[in-house]
Amino acid sequence: MSDYILEMRNIVKEFPGVRALDNVNFRVQRGEIHCLVGENGAGKSTLMKVLSGVYPHGTYEGDIVYNGEVMNFKSIADSEAKEIAIIYQELALIPELSLYENIYYGHEIVKGHKIDWNETIVRAKEMLDKVRLNADPSMKVKELGVGNQQLVEIAKALSKNVKLLILDEPTAALNEDDSQNLLQLIRELKESGVTCIMISHKLREITAIADTITVLRDGATICSIDCHEYEVTEAEIIKHMVGREMDNIYPPRAEHEFGDIAFELKDWTVVDPAKDGREILHHVNINVRKGEIVGLQGLMGAGRTELALSVFGNTAGYKITSGEMYMDGKQVHFKSARSAIDGGLAYVSEDRKGNGLILIQDIKYNITIANLQALMSGTSVNKNEEIMQANYYKDSINIKAPSVEQLVGNLSGGNQQKVQVAKWMFVKPNVLILDEPTRGIDVGAKFEIYTLMNRLVEEGMSIIMISSELPEVLGMSDRLYVMSEGTITGELTAEEATEERVMAMAIKGGAQDE
Amino acid sequence: MNEQKNMSLGQELVTLLKTNIRDYMMYIALVVIMAFFSWRTNGGFISARNISNLINQAGYVAILAIGMTIILIIKHIDLSVGYVAGFCGAVAAILMTQHGVNEWLTILIVLILGALIGLYQGTLVTRVGVPAFVATLAGQFMFRGLLSLSLESTGTIIVPNKGFNALSNGFIPDLPFGTDLHMLTLIIGVVLVVAMIYSQLKERRNKQKYNFQVSSNAVFIIKMVAFAAIIMIIMYTLADYSGIPWTAVIVGVVLFAYNYVLNQTRLGRYVYGIGGNDQAAELSGINVKRVTLYAFISVSTLAALAGVLFTSRLQSATPQAGLGFELDAIASSYIGGVAVSGGIGRVTNTIIGSLVIMSLTNGMNLMGVGISYQYIVKGIIFIIAVAFDIRTRKSVR
Known part of the structure; x- marks a missing residue:
């Protein structure tokens, strides 16, 4: 009775020292909105990267079955050829280019050897209409707000005739109005036959929009909930996510x-x-x-x-x-x-990767950088004291990492945020x-x-x-x-x-x- | 952490090798290159005389590369160092020959000149906002012009000052009761070994005091013996000829100072932070512009010092001095493991990088390889090193 557009079977993905995905099973029905939830580091993004070919076939175990066929994606281009599109949290638009150039970037409309710009503009306008963005296709992306940029990303996906659309935290950077708009748009896409997988942390949105919710925890599938069977509450989702009740x-x-x-x-x-x-x-x-x-x-x-x-x-x-x-x-x-x-005064930046943390440095470096004077002995930084202090904060606010020598870029978002806070706590x-x-x-x-x-x-x-x-x-x-x-x-x-x-x-x- | 304690010696060595593969590859590459040239030149390359020669030749590149490393770590570049060195060397020659300034005051004046050039270029980059590539490319034009202008009337200037010329041709004096071997060199070697073991022991004790994990006793001893052996072999080789060249002393002092600043001080931390993420550094209270300015002053001052060494080496100032120096300096830094994307790099490894570059030059010269082929070989080694670096360095999310 169920028609699955996608089945991911027993997916195992290992990184040095970590098993990010441990026998994950994930099935998506054709034409549904499927929400993927889980704590940071649970493996959601990794799973989507396996699906889209960012981690090519051969670097993971298990099968991806799409439309009944086993897929061996070697790259994003392969998955896009099968009309799968992924929209990342960090938008991948080019700010200095126009909307129409962005929408057809990478799959330009050509006549002979030349790009047919007129046709591009006309079709870009159609795509923008579909996402209900009332904007001049020739304006630059940088002139739009984040919410509208998100819409342009979706327009770009639609221009590729996408059948399976993956959205990684699409509303994370959006305000309430834009979020509602976007969710409405996702519903409309569903009506027109596009299957959506949405990763999100906003449980209220999830319960409002999802047909099915799959919860991942520690790299394993915890459960898939059919939202049409009964009213799913936020508390229930949280319970599955963290493995305990959160009152x-x-x-x-x-x-x-x-x-x-x-x-x-x-x-x-x-x-x-x-x-x-x-x-x-x-x-x-x-x-x-x-x-x-x-x-x-x-x-x-x-x-x-x-x-x-x-x-x-x-x-x-x-x-x-x-x-x-x-x-x-x-x-x-x-x-x-x-x-x-x-x-x-201290300021914890909203953009931890952009201007908050130094990702190629380790935890202890990041925690101490704003207050090195507290670690000076003579003219040199006391490195042992530095490790002591960093360990103190790591334990005190529960930064999950094997040691303070771990590079911050390898931590999950929540732990990165804790490093940011620890850095300023150390400044007192x-x-x-x-x-x-x-x-x-x-x-x-x-x-x-x-x-x-x-x-x-x-x-x-x-x-x-x-x-x-x-x-x-x-x-x-x-x-x-x-x-x-x-x-x-x-x-x-x-x-x-x-x-x-x-x-x-x-x-x-x-x-x-x- | 506890797992490590139970590892066997073999496992510990393998882990050590794996985590430091990038550094070890560079040492291995250097040894392979040196072995290859020794074989092709029937031992001529590795002879005490040639090694002393190599150090004297490599000195100015090493000095330039140390300054360049910092510039590259903070994601800038300095294309002007070659002709800044050339120009400063010419100024030194003019001061000594035409104005009768003594060599030590001359060196001081030239270093200040270098610092002022750095101040000018650093100001362009940090205050005016000209990209370093452009600012220093313009500098390359200007200092090339100034170099030929300053030697226009005289042509090549021969420098007669003995003290000055000794910097890149002379050796440290020996003790009065000289034997066949250069005793003072051997004594310095022993002092270096003792100092190294003492500082390593102290660091280890300190770590144990904090209850931190340290390498096992066996590994520590192996490491100490290996380092001591390397130092003593080099010192013995040098003692067998004329002792430690003054160039080695100068490079050693500069290296020690820069290594200390980069690894132990706040300024060093700030350099790495700016290279890693300048915006985050700014919001962490680091004065990015000031540190960048210091880096430019430092690189040009070191360029001036390199100019002094080069002029001393040739015992003359020529209009050709400085041609392509910046390329050797940049290549040394990258071969030494400075990340192309910035934020990572060590001056100690840069020295190894410059030894690789200068061994190639020296070895191929001994073999009689033509200059055209030399450039091609250097280019190939350079790109292999960087490609290897990029492949081994795990990408960070």
Whole structure:
């Protein structure tokens, strides 16, 4: 009765020292939306790379059966020839090229030996219509937001006449609206006969959209759930993912009094010379008390990261046209990241691979790099002390790795994030800015990060948490600010905040502009 | 960690070999190249006289390569080092012959000149934002012009200063009660061995104090004996001729200093961090521009020193000095294992790389191989080394 478009049988994939996939069985029915979930490091991405030919046939054991035939993909080109397309979390578009060039990049429409640009533009427009992106095909990709870039990626896949579409965390970088749009689009694709495999950590989306959910844990298939049989709850999925019940996604915080204001911005206005001198932050006023977690919520492009960067030593080279910054009541001027760090401020980047961590270096290097002065004996760095300190943090916040000599690039996303946090814990700042601290990490690791945040504020640190995930901001913040188009559009206490109120504030500024 | 404790000696050696395969391959390559030339030249290559000669010839390349290594680690390049060396060498000759400045003050002035050139190019790169490739290519033009301009009226300048010329032709003095062998060289060899064993023991003790895993006693002893043997064989070979060349002393001091800075100090950490991910380094509080500027000042200062050594070697300043030096320096760094994508590299290995390059030059010269073939052979060895490096280095996600 079931018609399987894809069956992956007994897949085993080993890396030196690790068995990433251990006899995984994975079956996808034709025309369904199949969600693949699991903690980071569970093997989801590895499985998809086996499927798409990134790990060529021969480097793994087991069979891939597609449309009833055993496939031996040697490369991505092979899987694409069979109308399988994969869209990675990190988008693979070329920013400086136009939408139509990107959509047909690699499979250009040719007439004789020449590319037929007119035909390309016409067909690109059709593809853009299919994904309901109302944009001029000749505009450059870099002019689009992340959400729309994601749509262009899908348009590109559709242009290849894709039958099996794999989406690796498509909504990880998207705000609520864009995410809903994208999910709706995936449903429409399903109607038109495209089978989708979606990897995601956002359980609410999964329960809303999935026909079948397969859970991987530690490189093995735990279960496949048919969502039409009964109502699947988030709690059930979490249980399968972590192998235990998780009663509370947000760990309780011990009651504690907030202290004096530790950090304050007054009338903070910033201009970005790289964007034709546009004002990106307008008269921002915020403050954080000692021991408080303050959320900074807003849609993508609201200026939250820009705010953090302008405060943290202004390394992006913005022009601060007005405003004052206070730490513990004293006015400060941070001219570099170093002076901000010395002044007691720390910033955990949203982009851990891009500008947060040094992937080719090991854990101990990354943990200690921002505070080497604590390890100096004479003119040299005390390497033994370095290992001691790194081990302390590794154990203390449970970074899963064989040793602190492990390269950070070989860790899972959640563990990389913990290394980032450990790096700043070692600096011992008074105020910590966490930018999207749980982006792209799994439920278990999220819980650990939240627990860590609680521990830090109980020790007297102040935290500003920037996040696009509404439930997280609501669950963790003592108080929150909502931002839109570079303006603080509202301030709410934990009691006052509801999803509806926050969303209303988050889109408020956006309507007036442009 | 505990598994390692139960390993047999054989297993431990295999593990050691596997994890350091890249480094060992380079040593093996050097030994193979040296053995090959010794065989083809009936032992002429490996003779005490030729080894001393080789060191004197390789000195300026090694110095340039040390500076270049840092530049390459932070993902820049310096194409101007050759003519900076040539120009600085010419300035040294002019100061000594036409202005009567003594050689030591001359060297100081020339090193400062080098630092200023580095300051200029580093400023272009860090403050103005000109890519290093372009800034130093322009530098190559300019310093080539300045070199020929400064020698235009005189042509090649012969340097008569004995002290200056001894830098790349002379040897350290022997003790007064000289025998056939150069005693001081042997004594220095013994001192080096003792110092090495002492520092290694100290490091090992220190690690044990922290309860860290150390290699087994057997492996440690094997390593110490092997290193001691290598040092003593080299020292004995040198003592058999005229002792340690001054060039070796200069290269040794520079190498020791740079190795210390890169491995032990904060500045060294910052260099690797910038090479690994400059944005992450910036957000970690590292002043990327300043460190980059230091690297450019350092590479040009070392280029000036290389110019001094080269001029001293030829005992004259010529308009041809500097041609293609940067190529040897870059090749030495890459053969020595600097990652093409930056962030990884060691100056100690760069020295091995420059020995490979200079052994090829010296060996092929002894064999009478034509210069055209020499370039082709060097190119092939270079590309094999880099290709091997890329294949063995595990890609990081």
